[in-house]
Amino acid sequence: PMEQVAEAMGGAERWFQLYWAKDREVTRSFLDRAKAAGFTALFVTLDTPLLAWRPRDLDQAYLPFLHGVGTANYFSDPAFQAGLAKPVHEDPNAAVLHFVGMFADPGKTWPDLAFLRENWDGPIVLKGILHPDDARRAADAGMDGVVVSNHGGRQVAGSVAAADALPRVVE
Template structure:
């Protein structure tokens, strides 16, 4: 397809798009999105896990009209997926999250904004029109700061808070370390901090986004390794928004999530960027679905690359999925137009996969159409 504005021939395969992204941006940012932690075994397993399961399609059902949508916590996901929270997007394209937010709005795809965005959550919201948005929170060591971000998210129209719980510390990302590349240390994920009244009140003077001392203070407070389940009470006491946990992989943690009144879980290993050697998301899904028993929605990310992956995740118990790296490659290649291209292709692929599975509605997809490879 030729893009009319940028005259870019976008490929229709994620592998080719990834290749194009590697040629479009510097090695540091490309490696940052492309790599995983450690030996990258979890990164690979996330994708290969989808090949361990086969769809067994049904035939001669009328599939002339199709509805791929799902309702999650009052939000319509028109194609049963949302944009995953991805931080520091300005390292991929100067417009960063503003470009991906506009592309999401163009295709009406729900958007999850990261705490570590290059633009503030208010600026991102302003580019989303009426498109549903959730806010992903890295629960800071500074509790008042975390709660201030939640309040700002409420005011900017975000309708759920996604707390990422797999990031007590940053994973050991060997390729980034080899490149000596850390976007956080370059201040690329600072916008939400530099727009926060609580964070600003902690600084003596007017901050500049490239002041190493200010960046150091941000990096210091992003993650909170001392968080426990009881801390969830604090956030539940401070917001009426639904709270989801992102990064749940163990079924006992799914049970605890229910116990602590969490409103949804996101089965994720952060795209193989945190603990290398940990279970792939798809492999973890069935036992979590068994515990959750439909009491709260389950979302899944890590390894979602095409429409049939969405069908497989749905069949194994997810209500919806999140799209991560593929949209970032689109952003790197062509900014907003590149993300639009990825979303358009993905939405089409989901629709075709639903029809060829033999269903006219995503709601019909269940475990009867999936089998584990022998």
């Protein structure tokens, strides 16, 4: 969970990377927890609108989320837990399915950024910007920065390479 990460970081600067959940209450809870744990900047991951379909991973049964790996922020979250019929430890399969159903939301739009600004006092950086128009819209929406990224090409097949997009975004 993010609190353990913060504790392990000692006095170092803390930036929280948000994978924006479909459930607003879970997202709000994440933001509250991150603030309480001393994270000062919010990096919002936009370049993973859905989990990628990776045949090689499927062929090898490499599905870590289905085994509860990488889900600690969710499983430890009170708003997430409120959506479960039983505690995570009593029905981990239901918890995994609940997680998979809310992990990412490809339907987010520019007006949704207001929710983040209302619930986060520090800097907000959007990760996953690949077009100059989007960088301008981020600035117009009051965002403090952007990261030009396509998630290493791991989640969005056919996307422009971040290195190719960078010069135009910088302009």
